[in-house]
Amino acid sequence: MNVLKRMWRLPRGRIGICITVAVVLVAVFAPLLAPYNPYDIDQRDARRMRPGRGHWLGTDAFGNDILSKLIYGARVSLIVGLCTGLAVTVVGTFMGILAGYTGGWVDTVIMRACDVIFVVPGLPLMILLANYLGTKFYMIIVIFTVLGWAGMARMIRSQVLSVRSRDFVAASRSIGASKWHIMAEHILVSVSPLMIVNGVLNAAGVMVAEAGLSFLGFGDPTAISWGKMLFEAQSGHALLFGAWWWVVPPGLAIFVTVFGFMMAGYALEEVLNPHIPRRQAFSAMRRQMRKFAAGRGTCATAAVAGGAAAGTGGSRQGGVTRG
Amino acid sequence: MSGAYWARRAIQTLIILCVVVTLNFFLPRLLPGSPAEHFANDPRLSPEAKQEVLRQFGLDGPLHKQFAAYLRNLAKGDLGISFTYRRPVAQVIWSRIPWTLALTLSSFLVSLLLGVALGATAAWRRGGGLDTFLLSSAIVVSALPAFWIAMILTLLLAFTWPVFPAYGMSDPFIPIGWSWEFIGSVARHAVLPVVSMSIGSIVSYGILVRNSMVEVTGEDYVRTARSKGLTERTVLYRHAFRNALLPLVTRIGMSLAGLIGGTTIIETIFSWEGMGLLVVEASRSLDYPLMQGTMLIMAVVTVLANFAADMAYSMLDPRVKYR
Numbered sequence: 001m002n003v004l005k006r007m008w009r010l011p012r013g014r015i016g017i018c019i020t021v022a023v024v025l026v027a028v029f030a031p032l033l034a035p036y037n038p039y040d041i042d043q044r045d046a047r048r049m050r051p052g053r054g055h056w057l058g059t060d061a062f063g064n065d066i067l068s069k070l071i072y073g074a075r076v077s078l079i080v081g082l083c084t085g086l087a088v089t090v091v092g093t094f095m096g097i098l099a100g101y102t103g104g105w106v107d108t109v110i111m112r113a114c115d116v117i118f119v120v121p122g123l124p125l126m127i128l129l130a131n132y133l134g135t136k137f138y139m140i141i142v143i144f145t146v147l148g149w150a151g152m153a154r155m156i157r158s159q160v161l162s163v164r165s166r167d168f169v170a171a172s173r174s175i176g177a178s179k180w181h182i183m184a185e186h187i188l189v190s191v192s193p194l195m196i197v198n199g200v201l202n203a204a205g206v207m208v209a210e211a212g213l214s215f216l217g218f219g220d221p222t223a224i225s226w227g228k229m230l231f232e233a234q235s236g237h238a239l240l241f242g243a244w245w246w247v248v249p250p251g252l253a254i255f256v257t258v259f260g261f262m263m264a265g266y267a268l269e270e271v272l273n274p275h276i277p278r279r280q281a282f283s284a285m286r287r288q289m290r291k292f293a294a295g296r297g298t299c300a301t302a303a304v305a306g307g308a309a310a311g312t313g314g315s316r317q318g319g320v321t322r323g
Numbered sequence: 324m325s326g327a328y329w330a331r332r333a334i335q336t337l338i339i340l341c342v343v344v345t346l347n348f349f350l351p352r353l354l355p356g357s358p359a360e361h362f363a364n365d366p367r368l369s370p371e372a373k374q375e376v377l378r379q380f381g382l383d384g385p386l387h388k389q390f391a392a393y394l395r396n397l398a399k400g401d402l403g404i405s406f407t408y409r410r411p412v413a414q415v416i417w418s419r420i421p422w423t424l425a426l427t428l429s430s431f432l433v434s435l436l437l438g439v440a441l442g443a444t445a446a447w448r449r450g451g452g453l454d455t456f457l458l459s460s461a462i463v464v465s466a467l468p469a470f471w472i473a474m475i476l477t478l479l480l481a482f483t484w485p486v487f488p489a490y491g492m493s494d495p496f497i498p499i500g501w502s503w504e505f506i507g508s509v510a511r512h513a514v515l516p517v518v519s520m521s522i523g524s525i526v527s528y529g530i531l532v533r534n535s536m537v538e539v540t541g542e543d544y545v546r547t548a549r550s551k552g553l554t555e556r557t558v559l560y561r562h563a564f565r566n567a568l569l570p571l572v573t574r575i576g577m578s579l580a581g582l583i584g585g586t587t588i589i590e591t592i593f594s595w596e597g598m599g600l601l602v603v604e605a606s607r608s609l610d611y612p613l614m615q616g617t618m619l620i621m622a623v624v625t626v627l628a629n630f631a632a633d634m635a636y637s638m639l640d641p642r643v644k645y646r
Contacts, residue, residue: 115335116342119629121584121621124602128614131606132351204466211468212588216603230471234592239478239489247478251471258466 006271013267019260027074034068038224051245058245060229061236069224070249076225077257080140080210085203087145092152093188093195099153100160101183111157114150122147123212130218137220140213144206152198156191163190193272197265204261211254226250328637336630343622347615348393352386402619403612407604412616416598420583422492423590423597426513427582430520435578437521438528439571443564445529446536457529464526470588473519477592480515487514490594516593520586524578531574535567542566569640576632584621 007013026033035056036045044063051058057066099110126143133139163169164187172182213219214227215234233239233246368376377383396403402412445454481489493499494508539545540563548562549555587599594600598617605613 112335112338112342115339116346119339119580119622119625120343120618121581121625123587124584124599124618124621127587127602127606128350128618131609131614208466208468212470215468215470216588216591217607227468230468230474234474239474239482242478242482244478247471247474251468251475254471255463255467259462262462262466 003268003271007264007267010267010270012263013271016260016262016264016267019256020264023074023078023257023260026071027078030071030075034065034071036065036068038064038069038072048241048243057249058243060232060246066229066245066249069229070226070253072224073226073229073250073253074257076137076220076223077207077210077254080137080144080225081203081207081257081261083138083141084144084148084206085199087141088148088152088202088206089195089199091145091149093156093191095149095153096156097160097183097187097191100157101164101179101187107157110153114154117147117150126209126213127216127218130213135218135220137223140210140220144209148202148206152195152202155198156195159191159194160187163187193269196272197269200261200265200268204258204265207254207258207261211250226254329634332630332633336626339626340623343626344394344397344619347619347622348390349386351611351615352389402616405605405613405616406610407608407613408610412612415613416601416616416620419596419598419601422595423583423586423599425509426516426520426586426589426595426597429513430517430524431578431582433517434521434524434528435575438525439532439568441525441529442532443536443567446533446540446567447559449537454533457526457533461526461530464523469519469523470592472522473515473589473592476515476519488512489515490592492595512593512595516586516589516595519592520589528571528574531570532567535570536563539563539567569636572636572639573632576628576635579632580625580628582628583624 004017007017031037045055045059045065047059047061047063049055049059049063055065055067057070059065060069095110099107126147129143129146130140133143169182169186172186177185210219210225211227211230214225215231217231217235219225219228219231227250229250230247233243233250236243236246238244238246374383383389400413402416404410405412405415408415441453441457445451445457448454477489480486488494488511490512492509492512493505494512497505497508499505540559544566545558545563548558553561583598585599586595586597587602589595590597590599591603598621602614602617602621604610605617
């Protein structure tokens with residue numbers, strides 16, 4: 001609670017919290033908020049209607065209300081983003097702590113595995129895996145996690161390396177604490193700010209990546225998502241008909257949500273690391289930018305951006321990172 | 324740059340290549356929905372025909388024998404026969420590479436030039452209008468899916484104001500060849516994809532150069548240069564700028580890695596028949612040899628580009644040691 005209160009005091013924290021809460025509320029209360037049920041084929045209306053009374057954002061090629069699809073679409077983005085963010089955080093932190101604290105061959109194996117994940121082209125591999133594993137949304141989460149944990153593990157590992165030689169760890173070791181106890185009690189606590197902040201930023205990146213995958217037609221076929229709305233706009237020749245209302249709303253929805261998560265992440269960083277001087281307060285943002293500049297955003301950014309920046313994306317990181 | 328560093332990096336690269344080749348072989352065979360299963364479950368095939376198909380594509384017999392055959396073929400440059408094109412995979416890939424390179428190389432050059440100019444100017448007037456613009460656009464660009472930018476650009480510049488063609492690679496009425504007419508047509512078709520790809524990477528190059536310039540201007544040798552009484556211009560361009568470009572080498576290496584694999588979404592939007600679209604097509608039509616072949620080529624190019632970038636960096640900056 002305290003953390004939230006302190007985030008609220010920062011402008012970007014306030015923006016982040018407002019947007020995130022709003023999107024979560026929209027997703028949870030979608031059936032109440034949406035004027036129509038986009039999954040119900042009985043509620044279909046005339047096709048390709050322009051925005052106007054009855055359909056504020058018009059209807060799509062099947063006569064579904066765009067606004068309702070937009071509201072329901074928040075669910076997929078949030079579920080995929082949050083679940084993947086959580087899974088990547090858990091797996092990446094575990095691997096990073098294990099590699100950094102244990103060292104030796106365990107470290108070598110884990111880090112070489114990361115290297116392999118970094119070199120394979122993100123988005124193509126996602127497509128390939130989606131093809132083999134299927135595209136139910138939990139499979140998408142598995143795929144993003146498999147490709148996304150490496151970036152997290154590397155970051156956590158480097159933090160662990162600097163923590164493991166500190167006095168409190170040595171003290172704990174000297175009174176006979178076991179390796180697992182130290183890793184779970186001391187190391188985990190000291191890397192947790194980094195872990196939480198990057199988990200949030202990762203969730204943001206994954207949402208962009210999910211949109212990219214759905215846009216290529218490799219999303220969950222039974223669920224409405226923002227990426228899939230753009231896919232339908234593209235395959236339904238929305239641009240040819242000048243149907244901007246098929247294209248603009250889902251894109252803005254993705255942007256606002258991801259932006260909100262990023263702002264929340266940066267504010268969290270500042271709150272959780274109060275000992276960093278004001279000057280460095282933007283370190284998460286700067287690190288993210290440096291990563292972005294280095295062409296490896298989160299798995300997600302990497303994959304999708306990959307597409308953008310000659311494979312921004314990529315390597316990811318999520319590369320779907322722009323990929 | 325020492326011989327030992329080179330040797331260790333080379334061995335590491337070789338190991339990663341081996342892992343990539345091995346994964347590329349086993350992944351499709353071990354995951355559910357493997358090619359063998361795909362054929363075996365097709366009720367239209369008689370058992371004999373099934374056996375024959377499996378034999379033709381090298382999918383019968385024990386795994387280790389298949390793997391040996393795969394490696395033998397790979398050594399000969401034989402990537403198998405594509406199901407859909409009924410031509411050797413290597414040949415299909417080879418015909419696609421120039422088209423992808425045309426997009427990625429132009430985008431690479433545009434973003435490198437503009438990005439460096441933008442970043443250097445922003446760093447020079449730190450905190451100024453351009454600097455603020457660059458930093459905020461980095462956040463906006465990483466929250467916006469690149470394909471959405473592409474769609475909006477197409478909507479505006481191809482349909483609302485038809486300045487550029489919306490998709491395709493050249494005018495179908497112009498015969499393919501090395502005529503000026505044809506090259507001009509290809510260039511016109513390439514404008515929108517290249518611009519959509521470059522927006523993200525211009526900003527990302529810009530941020531990289533800006534941060535690195537800001538960092539470098541705090542270094543001792545820059546202060547020394549200033550105290551020698553050199554003009555601000557000489558200090559910036561002779562002393563700061565050259566060193567600030569070092570991180571750019573790594574970034575360029577990563578762009579080279581994305582030259583072949585990084586354009587999946589953009590190529591799909593603009594029906595640009597390059598490598599990225601090939602991956603999507605192969606996945607949609609379950610063309611396993613083609614999928615494996617494209618993934619392999621992309622991964623190998625990435626690994627080699629990373630290696631080359633590291634080597635170039637260690638030659639330019641002798642402080643780099645193998646960690």
